[in-house]
Amino acid sequence: MDLSSLVSGGAPGGANGGGAPGGLIKDTSTAEFMTDVIEASKTQPVLVDFWAPWCGPCKQLGPLLEKAVQEAKGAVKLVKMNIDEHPSIPQQMGVQSIPAVFAFVDGRPVDGFMGALPESQIKEFIARLAGPSAEEAELEDVLASAQAALDEGDVAGAAEIFAAVLQEDRTNLAAIGGLTRCLVASGELDRARQTLALTPPGKEGDAVIAGARAVLELATQTADVGDIQTLAAQLESDPNDHQARFDLALALNARGDREDAVNHLVEIIRRKRDWNDEAARKQLVQFFEAWGPVDPMTIEARRKLSSVLFS
Incomplete structure (x- = not known):
């Protein structure tokens, strides 16, 4: 939405120019909208509060909005516009009910809300707009x-x-x-x-x-599993010793050999999927949680698991 043509030709309004210390909050007019909002938002997010003296919810929202802006300590500015005195800008923006708040960044509206929100939601809105301090x-x-x-x-x-x-x-x-x-x-x-x-x-x-x-x-x-060499020897003598294979997988993972650990658990699933109430599959899921969803080994292990489960 480009408001520059409308604003440049607007008539002066009755904004008093007052506001909070540091210029964080002020009233504006049609003539000053370009400076107070469009230009100002190119260096700092600006909230525009469209309101009117007769609007009950506006009286409820206004103090909460001003408080939240002050507590944001300069992260955003607040510009207030009385739509009775300055109707052209809100008409251009399609404002049909008030209070209506629009957030401007780089000269354009990027977000907004209508109605009187609770203080917590106002703070969340400002935090989302301002980004991390x-x-x-x-x-x-x-x-x-x-x-x-x-x-x-x-x-x-x-x-x-x-x-x-x-x-x-x-x-x-x-x-x-x-x-x-x-x-x-x-x-x-x-x-x-x-x-x-x-x-x-x-x-x-x-x-x-x-x-x-x-x-x-x-x-x-x-801490409760046996020595890797002992477990490997048990498995060599009996490839269907699922408990030994399971414990070996845990021991290998603890040593940092994650790939072999995964391979042993997948092999248990291939041989006997429901062994010990699907303990091998559940152990793999625990590995995924520990490693994180985007870890390359997690991604590879999920692929191997899927190939066995859905083969």
């Missing part, structure tokens, strides 16, 4: 560096970073999951369980937490 972006970089360290085998370095994040925010899921993985890698299973217990109620199903829990459960299972 500088502080949030910095935190994401810190967590990414910790994950990179863990991927490269620097377990101690990764654990130190994850722990530092948790000191600032004990509910950070990425830090909880990351530190849990570090502690498992260090063999500190009890501390890993304590760390995983920091997960906030209702967040147990989050992918990061589910993956860390799967890693911990795998480590716990592996």
Whole structure:
């Protein structure tokens, strides 16, 4: 929607130019719309609140909207337009009921809502529009560096970073999951369980937490299986010893030989799919949770599993 031709020829309105400190909130007119909204949105997201003095829901929404914008600390600006005094812009935009809020970015409307929303939804709308704050972006970089360290085998370095994040925010899921993985890698299973217990109620199903829990459960299972050479010898003497093959798969995965671990579990499924209540298939699913859905080994193992299940 191009409003520049309409705005450039508009008549001056009655905007008072006032607003919150720092210019985050102000009234506008048809004549000032180009400057206050179109041009301003090229450097910062701008919300436009179309309202009228007689509108009850507008009086309910207005203070909540202003409060949310102020709390966003400069992430967005708010421009208010009285549609009774300045009807041409809302008509151009097809506004048929108020309150109506439009979000402008780079000179164009990109999102919006109508009606009086609760405060929580207003904050979510602004957060979605503004994107991550500088502080949030910095935190994401810190967590990414910790994950990179863990991927490269620097377990101690990764654990130190994850722990530092948790000191600032004990509910950070990425830090909880990351530190849990570090502690498992260090063999500190009890501390890993304590760390995983920091997960906030209702967040147990989050992918990061589910993956860390799967890693911990795998480590716990592996502690009870036998020596790889012993298990391999048992399997050589009896290829249908599914328990030995199953335990060998766990031991191989713990050693980092994920491909052979997958192959043994798939072989159990090929030989006797329903063995031990489909334990091999369920174990593969646990591997997938621990490795993550986009891990190349997860993708390859899913392909192998499908080829057996649907052959």
